[in-house]
Structures are given as structure tokens and as C-alpha cells.
Amino acid sequence: METKIAIAALAALAQETRLAVFxxxxxxxxxxxxxxRIGEAxxxxxxxxxxxxxELSRAGLITSRQESRFIWYSANYESMNALIAYLTDNCCQGQACGVAGAAQAKPKSTRRKTAAARKKRPSR
Amino acid sequence: METKIAIAALAALAQETRLAVFxxxxxxxxxxxxxxRIGEAxxxxxxxxxxxxxELSRAGLITSRQESRFIWYSANYESMNALIAYLTDNCCQGQACGVAGAAQAKPKSTRRKTAAARKKRPSR
DNA sequence: TCCATAATTCGATATTTATGGAAATGTAAG
DNA sequence: CTTACATTTCCATAAATATCGAATTATGGA
Incomplete structure (x- = not known):
């Protein structure tokens, strides 16, 4: 999942009503x-x-289908999976985030690096 | 993780610069x-x-410690784990979201229900 | 004490987001 | 074709966010 798309999904879910709807x-x-029914509930x-x-549609988190006068909305599980995968891959640096006692050390990073960084002062 | 906290974390990450920082x-x-160094990079x-x-601090996603004139910021892995857990638990209805071909059917929901819902028309 | 540097706060501004009444659009049924 | 209803679009308004120069607050060294 690309960062732009992840941001759209995060933004879509970062709102009380929308998260409740989702x-x-x-x-x-x-x-x-x-x-x-959603409105009632x-x-x-x-x-x-x-x-x-x-907003949720735009982020790809839900889809809709029309049936006579009604429009049925449903969750798009794939995109939620993709978002979770993005967070796990990009925000935990290979520490298998979901697993218990994560954090610490940072093994060796089998993953892509943004390079860019690392410049001057402070040397750490 | 409570919904309010999850929303704060989602909102904190739903912004290009902040996601990059994190x-x-x-x-x-x-x-x-x-x-x-963050600013430079x-x-x-x-x-x-x-x-x-x-903003990221407020959401609990990062922490800081002062060292002489410098302030060092670091990611709070626990809270990211908690966010991922929240999404997995609450937005996939027991479908072990992270796993490949998820979605479909909805087994039986061993999980908590919001109850609230289910009212009248349309009967589905 | 005085100066330089790291980082935050202040303040002004521009942009985006959320809310909801009222009007418009679509679809079905009498 | 007229009415009823589901949903969206339009529009105005309020509130929250993002950006960044300038001023302020540490902290350490000369």
C-alpha cells in the first residue's frame, strides 16, 4: 500500500462518526x-x-450497491487489511509489531530504507 | 485500546509530515x-x-527525553502495537484481518457486540 | 555575564473539515 | 402523472488544522 493511500484511509477512520460507521x-x-439504517442506528x-x-468511499474503505430505492453500503475488508499491513510493515521496522514484547534493538532491517536521512550533527 | 485513543492515534498519523516523522x-x-535532525532529514x-x-506526543505515539540542549524523540512502539490491535479487533470482526484471504461470511463473532443497533426497516 | 544554539510558543493566516437545513435527484408505486 | 420516500447535492457556517516568521525560553560554553 502506498503512503498516500494509507493517509487517506487513516484520515477517513480518524473521525468519531466515520469510525463508528465503519x-x-x-x-x-x-x-x-x-x-x-445506518443513520437510525x-x-x-x-x-x-x-x-x-x-469520505469513507473515497478512501476505499467501503463500497456501495444500489438496490431499488436503497443503497447498501458495506465494509471493504481488503483495504482494511492493506492498511493494517502498511502499518505493520512501515511503522514497526520489522519488529513484528502485532506480537507481544516488541520494541528494542532493531535487528538489521531487511526492509527498504528511505535513505534520504542521515546527515550531520549530532552524531548520536 | 479505547476508541477515543485510537481516533487520536489515527488522526496523528493521518498527516503526511507526521507520518513521515513517525x-x-x-x-x-x-x-x-x-x-x-528530524527537521533536516x-x-x-x-x-x-x-x-x-x-501532536504525535499528545496521541501517545512518541516520547521525548531531554539531554543537555537537545531533545530526543523516539517512537512509542507499544502504542502503535495497541493501535494495530484495535484495528484488528474492532474493524475486522474476528476475521483475522492481517491474514491473507480474509473477508467473507463472518464466522460467528466470538467478540463483543455493540448491541445498540438493529432496529426497523428494511428487514434486510 | 554574555553569546550562540536547540527547541518551543505566539500570533496571523490560509485551508480543510464537519454539520445540517433545504432543495434536487432517483426510483417505485398508486 | 402524482405522490412518497431514500439518498445525495448545495450552501452557509462553525470549528479544527497546518504553516511559518518572529519572539521567547532553556542550556551550555567562552
């Missing part, structure tokens, strides 16, 4: 839920909900 | 890096960098 959709399963005004759904 | 700190290891103005460092 969790609700995850809970609801692959079939999804209609906008009306989470008590969000239609226009506001629409705004947040668009 | 990744840089992760790469740098537990010892950390001085503010000056990522080319960010002091005041701007200070703002973002405060």
Missing part, C-alpha cells in the same frame, strides 16, 4: 446496510451521513 | 533522534515540526 458496517457483514443526520459515507 | 523515528530505533521548519511533534 465498525457498524464491519459488524454488519459483507451484505451491508442501507443508509437509512448511529443517529446521524442524512446530509452528514452522506458526507461521511462519501 | 516512520523516521521508527527507523531510527529506540534511542531516538533530536528535533534538529525531512525538511520541515522548526515551528511546524514542533507543532507536529506535539
Amino acid at each position: 465498525r457498524y458496517l464491519v459488524e454488519a457483514g459483507p451484505q451491508g446496510v442501507t443508509v437509512g 448511529l443517529d446521524v443526520a442524512p446530509a452528514t451521513l452522506s458526507f461521511h459515507l462519501k | 516512520r523516521y523515528l521508527v527507523e531510527a530505533g529506540p534511542q531516538g533522534v533530536t528535533v534538529g 525531512l525538511d520541515v521548519a522548526p515551528a511546524t515540526l514542533s507543532f507536529h511533534l506535539k
Whole structure:
């Protein structure tokens, strides 16, 4: 997953209502839920909900399908997997972050380096 | 991890400069890096960098220690682990998100339910 | 004490984001 | 074709964020 995309996903989830919506959709399963029901369940005004759904869609975290007058939204599990993978890969420096007593030492970094860095003072 | 805290962490990482700073700190290891060096490496103005460092600190993603005139910032691996755990636990409904071909079906949910939901129309 | 340097805070500004009423759009049913 | 309803778009407004020069606050060395 590319950084730009990860940022979009993080931003989409970093908002109370949207995170609640996403969790609700995850809970609801692959079939999804209609906008009306989401609004009822989470008590969000239609226009506001629409705004947040668009935001989540834009980030690729949810998808929708129309069925007669209703629109069913569902969580896109793949993109959430990709986000978690991004965080695990890029923000834990190979320390198998999810695993218990991580942190410390930094083995040898089998992973890509940003290079760029490392310049002058302080020598550490 | 509580939702409020997760949101703070997500918001802190959902910004290009901050994500870059955090990744840089992760790469740098537990010892950390001085503010000056971060600014040089990522080319960010002091005041701007200070703002973002405060933001990351507030979210608990980094910590700092003063050493003479320098302040060393380092990634807080535990909180990143906690965030990943939160996402895995709450946004994948027991589908062991991180693992390959996840998504689909939704086994039986050994996990806590928000209850709240499920009301009227449409019956699904 | 005085100077240089590291980092933060202050303050002004520009941009983005969130909220929700009202109007518009789409779809189905009478 | 008219009405009912689901959802989105439009629009105005309020609030939060990001940026960065300038001033301020440490801290150490001459």
C-alpha cells in the first residue's frame, strides 16, 4: 500500500462518526446496510451521513450497491487489511509489531530504507 | 485500546509530515533522534515540526527525553502495537484481518457486540 | 555575564473539515 | 402523472488544522 493511500484511509477512520460507521458496517457483514439504517442506528443526520459515507468511499474503505430505492453500503475488508499491513510493515521496522514484547534493538532491517536521512550533527 | 485513543492515534498519523516523522523515528530505533535532525532529514521548519511533534506526543505515539540542549524523540512502539490491535479487533470482526484471504461470511463473532443497533426497516 | 544554539510558543493566516437545513435527484408505486 | 420516500447535492457556517516568521525560553560554553 502506498503512503498516500494509507493517509487517506487513516484520515477517513480518524473521525468519531466515520469510525463508528465503519465498525457498524464491519459488524454488519459483507451484505451491508442501507443508509437509512445506518443513520437510525448511529443517529446521524442524512446530509452528514452522506458526507461521511462519501469520505469513507473515497478512501476505499467501503463500497456501495444500489438496490431499488436503497443503497447498501458495506465494509471493504481488503483495504482494511492493506492498511493494517502498511502499518505493520512501515511503522514497526520489522519488529513484528502485532506480537507481544516488541520494541528494542532493531535487528538489521531487511526492509527498504528511505535513505534520504542521515546527515550531520549530532552524531548520536 | 479505547476508541477515543485510537481516533487520536489515527488522526496523528493521518498527516503526511507526521507520518513521515513517525516512520523516521521508527527507523531510527529506540534511542531516538533530536528535533534538529528530524527537521533536516525531512525538511520541515522548526515551528511546524514542533507543532507536529506535539501532536504525535499528545496521541501517545512518541516520547521525548531531554539531554543537555537537545531533545530526543523516539517512537512509542507499544502504542502503535495497541493501535494495530484495535484495528484488528474492532474493524475486522474476528476475521483475522492481517491474514491473507480474509473477508467473507463472518464466522460467528466470538467478540463483543455493540448491541445498540438493529432496529426497523428494511428487514434486510 | 554574555553569546550562540536547540527547541518551543505566539500570533496571523490560509485551508480543510464537519454539520445540517433545504432543495434536487432517483426510483417505485398508486 | 402524482405522490412518497431514500439518498445525495448545495450552501452557509462553525470549528479544527497546518504553516511559518518572529519572539521567547532553556542550556551550555567562552
